[in-house]
Amino acid sequence: MTATRIDGKEFSARVRADVATHVARLKADHGITPGLAVVLVGEDPASQVYVRSKGKQTVEAGMQSFEHKLPVETAQSDLLNLVARLNADPAVHGILVQLPLPDHMDEAAVINAIDPAKDVDGFHISNVGRLATGQSAMVPCTPLGCLMLLRDTFGSLSGKTAVVIGRSNIVGKPMAQLLLRDSCTVTIAHSRTADIAEVVRRADIVVAAVGRPQMVPGDWIKPGAVVIDVGINRIDAPELGEGKTRLVGDVDFDSVAQVAGAVTPVPGGVGPMTIACLLANTLTACCRAANLPEPEGLTA
Ligand code: NDP
Numbered sequence: 001m002t003a004t005r006i007d008g009k010e011f012s013a014r015v016r017a018d019v020a021t022h023v024a025r026l027k028a029d030h031g032i033t034p035g036l037a038v039v040l041v042g043e044d045p046a047s048q049v050y051v052r053s054k055g056k057q058t059v060e061a062g063m064q065s066f067e068h069k070l071p072v073e074t075a076q077s078d079l080l081n082l083v084a085r086l087n088a089d090p091a092v093h094g095i096l097v098q099l100p101l102p103d104h105m106d107e108a109a110v111i112n113a114i115d116p117a118k119d120v121d122g123f124h125i126s127n128v129g130r131l132a133t134g135q136s137a138m139v140p141c142t143p144l145g146c147l148m149l150l151r152d153t154f155g156s157l158s159g160k161t162a163v164v165i166g167r168s169n170i171v172g173k174p175m176a177q178l179l180l181r182d183s184c185t186v187t188i189a190h191s192r193t194a195d196i197a198e199v200v201r202r203a204d205i206v207v208a209a210v211g212r213p214q215m216v217p218g219d220w221i222k223p224g225a226v227v228i229d230v231g232i233n234r235i236d237a238p239e240l241g242e243g244k245t246r247l248v249g250d251v252d253f254d255s256v257a258q259v260a261g262a263v264t265p266v267p268g269g270v271g272p273m274t275i276a277c278l279l280a281n282t283l284t285a286c287c288r289a290a291n292l293p294e295p296e297g298l299t300a
Contacts, residue, residue: 054278
């Protein structure tokens, strides 16, 4: 069997276009423009790339983008003051503090200082609890993107057996909660899971969020299963020339594609969905703040 390649690039472009349509309607009908504030502390090169990309895509969707760049030595109290100002600013509907923060800061304290209604990353303890208890929440962007791809592939997920590999707070755990909410039978596998191959082999849906290049081989996959690869790993690629590198996922794409029904590639799978879902979350936060209906198909 050769798996269908799930095209996250194409799907995320559809999500962004859908967001832009809703934003235009919000402006025309209600005079409201959703606004996203992104805060970057320090000069981590990868974070700078993400923040630039987020700002660009926010503006392209017709929203307002507010960027706050603070020096690495910023005191935590100054960052908390900025967060408080953004919480109080009616033009700001979404706040994202780019992680990781410098070592002298307490990430949990900063994230939990964000107004949960504006917490478009979905990391605030209150949103984590709301998701876990089935209440309306802001949902972390990467798992939301995976869920959208899965719903698009399957239609209903009800009754499917799902295995999430990885139990981090930003991907694995919220992913498992979302799958449970869509009535999957969910197992979370991690570094201590005994006979992980056998566990994964039971799944109709496999979500790999491990951070280990090409760890999941084809012979772990049940024939016809749908495999979502969240991993982004840079590996040496001498075949491309001396000193060259390339990106791979947590899944061994070539062998998995021989067995699976569908699989996301890396790059071009889950990656582009993350920012698209950030825009979707900002729109959702704006609609909720204005007591307007949430955009259909863009929430969990
Ligand atoms: P973390 O390092 O926080 O978590 C990794 C998880 O994988 C842990 O739960 C760990 O288990 C588990 N794990 C590690 N080794 C093994 C193993 N040998 N077998 C089974 N499980 C194992 O990573 P994240 O969740 O933050 O990210 C995972 C991957 O997703 C990374 O490659 C990251 O770059 C990527 N990512 C991609 C995003 C995107 O936009 N596409 C967004 C976020 C992340 P244990 O808890 O037992 O240690």
